[in-house]
Amino acid sequence: MNDLREQLKEAVASAFSQGRVRSFVCLERGFYPFATMPAILHSGSDADRVEIGLADAPLLAKYLLDMPKPAGIVVRSCDALGVSRLIRDRRVKREDLYIISISCPGVVDTAKIPMSMHRITALEKAGDALIVHTALGPTELPWSSVLLDRCLACVSGAASTDADVVLDDGRGKPPAPVDYSEIDEVEHMAPDERYAMWEKEFAKCIRCFACRNACPACSCRKCSLDLPEPEWLSRAVILPEQFMFHFTRAYHVAGRCVGCGECERACPVGLPLMKLNRKFTRDIETLFGVDDARIPRDVEVLGTFLPDDPEEFC
Amino acid sequence: MLHISKHNLLSLLTHASSSWQVFCPSKQGSTVNFGWFEGTVDTVAIPVNSCKGAFLPQTEELFTYRGTPETGLSLTGGFDGQKPVLIFFARPCDARALTLLDRVFLEGEYADDRYRSRRARSVVVTVGCKSPLDTCFCTAFGIGPDSKAGSDVFVYEDETSLYFEPLTEGGAGFVAAHLAYLAEGGTPVSVMEELRRAELPLAGRIWVEGMAEMLDSMFDHPVWEKMSARCRGCGACTYLCPTCYCFSVFDAPRGTHGKRYRSWDSCQFSDFMLMAGGHNPRPTRKERVRQRFMHKFNYGVKRQGDYLCVGCGRCIRACSVGLHAASALFDLKEAGR
Amino acid sequence: MKALLIPGLARIESVRDETAAGDVKTFTVQFLDEKDRFDYMPGQCAMLSVIGVGECMISITSSPTRDRMQFSVKKSGRVTSALHELEAGHTVGVRGPYGNGFAVNEWRNKRLLFIAGGIGLAPLRSAINYCLDNREDYGPIQIIYGARSPGDLCFKDEIFKNWPGFPETQVQVTVDKGDESWNGPQGFVPSFLKEIAPSPDNAVAVTCGPPIMIKFVLQALSELGFGDEQVVTTLELKMQCGVGKCGRCNIGHKYVCVDGPVFTLSQLRALPAEY
Ligand SMILES: Cc1cc2nc3c(=O)[nH]c(=O)nc-3n(C[C@H](O)[C@H](O)[C@H](O)COP(=O)(O)OP(=O)(O)OC[C@H]3O[C@@H](n4cnc5c(N)ncnc54)[C@H](O)[C@@H]3O)c2cc1C
Ligand code: SF4
Ligand code: SF4
Ligand code: SF4
Ligand code: SF4
Ligand code: SF4
Ligand code: FES
Numbered sequence A: 001m002n003d004l005r006e007q008l009k010e011a012v013a014s015a016f017s018q019g020r021v022r023s024f025v026c027l028e029r030g031f032y033p034f035a036t037m038p039a040i041l042h043s044g045s046d047a048d049r050v051e052i053g054l055a056d057a058p059l060l061a062k063y064l065l066d067m068p069k070p071a072g073i074v075v076r077s078c079d080a081l082g083v084s085r086l087i088r089d090r091r092v093k094r095e096d097l098y099i100i101s102i103s104c105p106g107v108v109d110t111a112k113i114p115m116s117m118h119r120i121t122a123l124e125k126a127g128d129a130l131i132v133h134t135a136l137g138p139t140e141l142p143w144s145s146v147l148l149d150r151c152l153a154c155v156s157g158a159a160s161t162d163a164d165v166v167l168d169d170g171r172g173k174p175p176a177p178v179d180y181s182e183i184d185e186v187e188h189m190a191p192d193e194r195y196a197m198w199e200k201e202f203a204k205c206i207r208c209f210a211c212r213n214a215c216p217a218c219s220c221r222k223c224s225l226d227l228p229e230p231e232w233l234s235r236a237v238i239l240p241e242q243f244m245f246h247f248t249r250a251y252h253v254a255g256r257c258v259g260c261g262e263c264e265r266a267c268p269v270g271l272p273l274m275k276l277n278r279k280f281t282r283d284i285e286t287l288f289g290v291d292d293a294r295i296p297r298d299v300e301v302l303g304t305f306l307p308d309d310p311e312e313f314c
Numbered sequence B: 001m002l003h004i005s006k007h008n009l010l011s012l013l014t015h016a017s018s019s020w021q022v023f024c025p026s027k028q029g030s031t032v033n034f035g036w037f038e039g040t041v042d043t044v045a046i047p048v049n050s051c052k053g054a055f056l057p058q059t060e061e062l063f064t065y066r067g068t069p070e071t072g073l074s075l076t077g078g079f080d081g082q083k084p085v086l087i088f089f090a091r092p093c094d095a096r097a098l099t100l101l102d103r104v105f106l107e108g109e110y111a112d113d114r115y116r117s118r119r120a121r122s123v124v125v126t127v128g129c130k131s132p133l134d135t136c137f138c139t140a141f142g143i144g145p146d147s148k149a150g151s152d153v154f155v156y157e158d159e160t161s162l163y164f165e166p167l168t169e170g171g172a173g174f175v176a177a178h179l180a181y182l183a184e185g186g187t188p189v190s191v192m193e194e195l196r197r198a199e200l201p202l203a204g205r206i207w208v209e210g211m212a213e214m215l216d217s218m219f220d221h222p223v224w225e226k227m228s229a230r231c232r233g234c235g236a237c238t239y240l241c242p243t244c245y246c247f248s249v250f251d252a253p254r255g256t257h258g259k260r261y262r263s264w265d266s267c268q269f270s271d272f273m274l275m276a277g278g279h280n281p282r283p284t285r286k287e288r289v290r291q292r293f294m295h296k297f298n299y300g301v302k303r304q305g306d307y308l309c310v311g312c313g314r315c316i317r318a319c320s321v322g323l324h325a326a327s328a329l330f331d332l333k334e335a336g337r
Numbered sequence C: 001m002k003a004l005l006i007p008g009l010a011r012i013e014s015v016r017d018e019t020a021a022g023d024v025k026t027f028t029v030q031f032l033d034e035k036d037r038f039d040y041m042p043g044q045c046a047m048l049s050v051i052g053v054g055e056c057m058i059s060i061t062s063s064p065t066r067d068r069m070q071f072s073v074k075k076s077g078r079v080t081s082a083l084h085e086l087e088a089g090h091t092v093g094v095r096g097p098y099g100n101g102f103a104v105n106e107w108r109n110k111r112l113l114f115i116a117g118g119i120g121l122a123p124l125r126s127a128i129n130y131c132l133d134n135r136e137d138y139g140p141i142q143i144i145y146g147a148r149s150p151g152d153l154c155f156k157d158e159i160f161k162n163w164p165g166f167p168e169t170q171v172q173v174t175v176d177k178g179d180e181s182w183n184g185p186q187g188f189v190p191s192f193l194k195e196i197a198p199s200p201d202n203a204v205a206v207t208c209g210p211p212i213m214i215k216f217v218l219q220a221l222s223e224l225g226f227g228d229e230q231v232v233t234t235l236e237l238k239m240q241c242g243v244g245k246c247g248r249c250n251i252g253h254k255y256v257c258v259d260g261p262v263f264t265l266s267q268l269r270a271l272p273a274e275y
Helices: A002-017 A044-049 A061-066 A077-088 A181-187 A191-204 A210-214 A239-253 A262-266 A273-288 B006-016 B092-106 B113-120 B169-177 B189-197 B211-216 B223-228 B236-240 B285-303 B314-318 B325-336 C078-084 C118-133 C156-165 C189-196 C211-223 C265-269
Strands: A023-029 A036-041 A071-075 A097-102 A120-126 A129-134 A137-142 A165-167 B002-005 B021-028 B031-036 B059-068 B072-077 B085-090 B123-127 B153-157 B161-166 B247-254 B257-264 C008-017 C024-031 C045-050 C054-059 C069-074 C091-098 C111-117 C141-147 C169-175 C203-208 C231-234 C262-264
Touching: A002 A023, A002 A044, A002 A071, A002 A097, A002 A165, A023 A044, A036 A044, A061 A071, A061 A077, A071 A077, A077 A097, A181 A273, A191 A239, A210 A262, A239 A273, A262 A273, B002 B006, B006 B021, B006 B085, B006 B161, B072 C091, B085 B092, B092 B113, B092 B123, B123 B169, B153 B169, B153 B189, B161 B169, B211 B285, B211 B325, B223 B285, B223 B325, B236 B314, B247 C054, B285 B325, B314 B325, C024 C078, C024 C091, C045 C069, C045 C078, C054 C069, C054 C078, C054 C118, C069 C078, C069 C118, C111 C118, C111 C189, C118 C141, C118 C156, C118 C203, C141 C156, C141 C189, C156 C169, C169 C189, C189 C211, C203 C211, C211 C231, C211 C265, C231 C265, C262 C265
Parallel strands: A023 A071, A071 A097, A097 A165, B021 B085, B085 B123, B123 B153, C111 C141, C111 C203, C141 C169, C203 C231
Antiparallel strands: A023 A036, A120 A129, A129 A137, B002 B161, B021 B031, B059 B072, B059 B257, B153 B161, B247 B257, C008 C024, C008 C091, C024 C069, C045 C054, C045 C091, C231 C262
16 A cells, blocks of 8 residues: 555656646645545645545546646546546546556545544554544454445446556455446335435535536536526525426436546535436446446447437436 | 433424424434424434524525516515524534624624524524534634533433523523423533533644734735645535525516525635626635635634634535635644744 | 615616716616615615616715715626616615715815726715715815716716816816817826826825726826825625625625725725735
């Protein structure tokens, strides 16, 4: 693990020293020493700050939009999908990017560490366990019980290969089996029951736009929902507007969502946004016969019309 | 002290809700949120949002209009005497935050009539925090798990019961109205002691003394650029903060009638200050993040006489990229040395 | 208690086009209900509503010494454009008065210098008419006004006919670029001001106009020897409530809607330059 970090620091420093980048987005130690946060570096001398991100690692792709180019980025495979999304949506150019991909064993969601264990002083990965150090001493938790939801659906923890530098220590998380049982559950609900569930969830939404602002597929410079004219969405946080917002968001990313889960992670009130996103993803997979609709491809499923496309879209 | 067994709490609240609008935490999906009482209450978790929404609703109707400017108009104000608000289980930080919002909405040349009428008859019942979270740093602002500022009733919680200590006339009135549910006897001394001793993990790292004065000369400091680089410009931090209060006013027309609303707004949104003609005095994240923290730690002190932060840690939990009051106080202190 | 954010309804009595391009109109309004009427001082503002579209902050351009309330509005966005569609007989919403207004009482016996550009004359016009209606209380009055073109000059009746007729009152008008009808001075307001070179002795200079003009006027005034205390300007920031509650219009810890919009230059210098 540490080796990977050393290699990464070197790779970032040399990207600067070779003049390959003007800026670099990576993770660094957060205010809580066991968590990480995004950092945008402007010089190789900052490379010491680079962290792999054991816990609470935000995804970084979207920062590329505003960074001075050529811009570097450290990606794990979920973030690599986001970068690929931005490239295919023509928000950034591949030649303006310097990508370092790393392998990833999964990232801890500190919110999943039981409350009784707060006062965390340090976190440590030991094989298949997470050791939570607290003032009262260490406790071991099974690794898979504390991972971010996104990791439970990970495409692959191996370092992605479309990168300028590939750093893989062989400890990447194996691809997660495809599991749509959560979507099945929602689909099997009676319509009234399902409506009531979404109504309840949408009513909770405070329309803070954290989901949209975190999403690599929501990259419009000026979001149509922010425009005063025509006003698609008023600022009123009332139920009809909530439905309007959530449908618009979900439809706008349909076919382009990379399943990174950053929207849901960013949501401060815990809306299950992935239930909507994954429903679309699955429908696209079954209706259009594509393999893993999260992976951006040259021929966009919903962005391209083929004569044999199915007529219905439910 | 009057107390109630935890088992009977729901019946007390159900009874209370016939004469009060009860605002309480309850489990909603995967989180515990403050909201209007709908038959359940969660007395354990510290909710992700604050209770400011009971007095400053996220969206409220200012009036309904009929007609058009051309044919003539009538306005009907949508506000009349509603049941008084009962906050059931604020935390000491929440209660203290209400006193800060009061300074904004009730003091000065203009008082906000809606806020005032909701607030005037409200009763704030606060529970002492026996298990502060890793994100709590209220002690940095001179309060703590047993602070009573802003509360009408203070509640001590032990394993089985809740002990009610009325602090104000309003609080005594509330307690008196629910005597049927309360039993006499006992003082939760050990709970009181526990609250007094409770230590907050962040307390040692956060420092506010002299912060306002220090910031006077830091408006142009490069730290703002560095701090704000990771901000996603969403409204999560400000919407969940108990002391943030920015709002905007807008109309929602539907043909020849419609409504004017006010809704929370956030100084972190890119168009918050965008003016007709395209000028934006806070064009980038740097200015917007600076505004947020300067407002809390400098402007607020000058205007409302105190830091506009109570260390509740909600922004810590809300922000997906770790930019919050605690990290800001820490970084600013480092930068201002 | 009076509802804070609810406007009173007012009838538009007349609409006057100020400029050739039709982008500035002056609305004379009368409250429908006497209880909504309010007193005000020069430099104060009101929130004007086109109900169904929204509200915006507009200076009251009439002087409280005159009996009708007037607003001059430049078409610049949603609400102002909707206002421009309205005609006499139509209904608007008005709430106010907001802001500190000009310190007209402190100006007594001083020489007054008003410097305005374009629609910036609207708030000054209230103060000018107020001082002219109390002529004996004030020293000589000098008004320097400019606009992009002759067609863009507002309040032409007053600047050319009415005001110059008052004792010890001088009006000097320039345009950035003249046309065949124009035989007055040409050039930008700040350089025009430097040419005229009014004396700072016992004077107050009051300026309002586009930000770029204000910037150079302030420079010119200090070159002419005006102290920061003698220079008064008005600020414009985005507003929503007008009453210091919505957290919108602050510059540092000051709120333009309640602490302003009128500031002396020395007050401004104490604030962060974020406007
Ligand atoms: C103290 C003060 C006095 C003013 N006096 C006048 C005047 O006498 N005549 C005149 O024509 N204009 C005046 N303005 C400017 C006027 O308020 C704006 O042009 C107007 O708000 C634009 O609104 P809009 O809806 O047309 O624009 P939009 O861009 O559609 O704005 C939407 C909303 O944002 C707010 N807003 C946007 N720009 C501004 C701005 N520049 N200032 C304040 N709020 C803004 C308003 O609430 C507005 O309704 C004044 C502004 C201030 C602050
Ligand atoms: S989804 Fe996969 S690559 Fe992404 S953080 Fe989780 S384990 Fe790592
Ligand atoms: S992040 Fe959550 S609360 Fe915020 S707008 Fe998105 S769904 Fe709503
Ligand atoms: S919608 Fe959510 S899961 Fe999909 S790309 Fe955007 S942030 Fe990732
Ligand atoms: S600080 Fe965090 S929560 Fe606040 S706007 Fe920035 S990203 Fe959003
Ligand atoms: S700034 Fe953060 S810690 Fe302070 S009161 Fe607001 S939410 Fe709580
Ligand atoms: S306009 Fe709301 S605070 Fe000034």
